Amino acid sequence: MKMSVIELIKLGQKYLKLWPEKPELAHYFADYKAVQASRFVCKYFPALAIFTVIMQLYIASGLVMGQGSVEAALAALPQALFYGLFLLTMPIQALVISGVKADKLLPPSLASWYRSGIEKAKQQGQTDGEQKFNRQALESISKLAVYKPRYIDLAKLLQITFYTASIQNQRDR
Structure with a gap:
């Protein structure tokens, strides 16, 4: 079935919510580990992205060594934003992949x-x-x-x- 990306993300969210959090399922279903990893990524990676951007700007500014400047922080801004956006896309990727998996037929x-x-x-x-x-x-x-x-x-x-x-x-x- 053809779905838009938004529909896949919603289906992925539903799939992650439906899958029971029972560790004994890991012995029977390979999907259990993928679901757990996707839940982890969706829960912690947005905060990790913000932390990464802030820390890169802080270290690049030179405040760590006592010689801080705003110009140095602004010079590091594109790189910090790149890494932050990359980390922010990881939960979306996990939800899309979960949505695609949820829509597949069982073997x-x-x-x-x-x-x-x-x-x-x-x-x-x-x-x-x-x-x-x-x-x-x-x-x-x-x-x-x-x-x-x-x-x-x-x-x-x-x-x-x-x-x-x-x-x-x-x-x-």
């Missing part, structure tokens, strides 16, 4: 695992009734049954199953 082996996971979740929800899953979770799972699942559908399935499992664990306590 056949993972798609069959996805379909069996949906069926198991439906069966578990129907046999346990209201105790295991609430109605919203069952409706969400039934909406996920797609002919050609994508990575964002996998993230939704994992989010729903981990959410309902955490609710069940809280009830059991």
